[in-house]
Amino acid sequence: xxxxxxxxxxxxxxxxxxxxxxxxxxxxxxxxxxxxxxxxxxxxxxxxxxxxxxxxxxxxxxxxxxxxxxxxxxxxxxxxxxxxxxxxxxxxxxxxxxxxxxxxxxxxxxxxxxxxxxxxxxxxxxxxxxxxxxxxxxxxxxxxxxxxxxxxxxxxxxxxxxxxxxxxxxxxxxxxxxxxxxxxxxxxxxxxxxxxxxxxxxxxxxxxxxxxxxxxxxxxxxxxxxxxxxxxxxxxxxxxxxxxxxxxxxxxxxxxxxxxxxxxxxxxxxxxxxxxxxxxxxxxxxxxxxxxxxxxxxxxxxxxxxxxxxxxxxxxxxxxxxxxxxxxxxxxxxxx
Numbered sequence: 001x002x003x004x005x006x007x008x009x010x011x012x013x014x015x016x017x018x019x020x021x022x023x024x025x026x027x028x029x030x031x032x033x034x035x036x037x038x039x040x041x042x043x044x045x046x047x048x049x050x051x052x053x054x055x056x057x058x059x060x061x062x063x064x065x066x067x068x069x070x071x072x073x074x075x076x077x078x079x080x081x082x083x084x085x086x087x088x089x090x091x092x093x094x095x096x097x098x099x100x101x102x103x104x105x106x107x108x109x110x111x112x113x114x115x116x117x118x119x120x121x122x123x124x125x126x127x128x129x130x131x132x133x134x135x136x137x138x139x140x141x142x143x144x145x146x147x148x149x150x151x152x153x154x155x156x157x158x159x160x161x162x163x164x165x166x167x168x169x170x171x172x173x174x175x176x177x178x179x180x181x182x183x184x185x186x187x188x189x190x191x192x193x194x195x196x197x198x199x200x201x202x203x204x205x206x207x208x209x210x211x212x213x214x215x216x217x218x219x220x221x222x223x224x225x226x227x228x229x230x231x232x233x234x235x236x237x238x239x240x241x242x243x244x245x246x247x248x249x250x251x252x253x254x255x256x257x258x259x260x261x262x263x264x265x266x267x268x269x270x271x272x273x274x275x276x277x278x279x280x281x282x283x284x285x286x287x288x289x290x291x292x293x294x295x296x297x298x299x300x301x302x303x304x305x306x307x308x309x310x311x312x313x314x315x316x317x318x319x320x321x322x323x324x325x326x327x328x329x330x331x332x333x334x335x336x
Contacts (some may be wrong), residue, residue, distance in 0.1 A: 036089040039093070043057060058257045060097060097259075117312075118216070118303060119134070135161070140184075142183045146197075167183045167185060169186065188202065213233070215239065217254050222255065248305070253286075270306050288324055302327060308335070310331070
């Protein structure tokens with residue numbers, strides 16, 4: 001009898017220990033849900049309270065992928081309540097990100113097709129020969145350049161950029177603030193957006209299409225608390241889409257992803273993102289592999305056009321030295 005009693009106590013002790021372990025596992029899993037839930041709510045709310053969140057929210061696609069792990073583990077371990085709780089933020093995050101991997105329907109644009117290329121030259125340091133090689137491969141009709149310095153502009157002229165893109169609005173400056181628009185077609189300069197960085201603007205006369213306005217986009221980067229306001233103001237100064245006016249194309253280094261509320265506000269005025277429209281919305285453009293920053297890649301560079309424009313193609317191209325990849329889009333404009 002004593003043996004049986006001892007055996008019973010051991011069994012009860014083992015069961016109690018098992019319950020404690022199960023409780024700890026459930027608690028750990030439940031705690032793991034909290035950051036994903038907080039991230040999902042912040043991203044869904046559009047509240048961007050400080051520059052650090054303005055940086056972090058760019059990595060939402062990675063957080064969405066990681067959020068799926070918790071409900072899967074909870075289901076495997078049969079922690080049903082935790083699994084249900086974990087599924088909510090996971091579904092929210094995946095629903096925010098996954099549509100970028102699928103193309104969406106184009107409008108019936110009957111006008112000419114223009115190829116738009118955007119490239120950040122990293123204070124003019126991208127080798128001119130590589131930039132020219134990229135121009136020969138892509139054959140853009142419009143080129144939007146950021147961080148173009150006077151020396152880089154002179155080097156492009158010497159390399160013969162004027163033979164393929166003879167028209168230009170160049171606002172070259174030392175450092176990171178300069179930008180330019182080059183085009184195959186005649187340009188009319190428009191007032192630049194001078195908030196922190198200078199974002200060049202031009203009216204392009206494309207044969208067979210309504211007037212086209214192009215902005216070489218480059219707001220300040222939200223890299224410091226002092227620059228967060230400049231970043232917001234630079235994005236908000238971008239012209240909204242105007243269905244009754246010129247066809248607007250915004251191309252360049254937005255320093256923003258589709259997970260930034262400011263970027264979504266721009267699109268909500270009547271724009272489409274070319275990468276997202278073609279199912280390439282998750283293709284990273286920064287940091288460029290040649291630059292070697294140990295940071296997961298995000299899509300900061302983009303071509304955005306108003307909803308009357310059909311997107312026929314989108315591509316991402318590495319450039320040596322610079323920390324951004326160049327992006328290009330083939331856009332079918334509405335007919336005049």
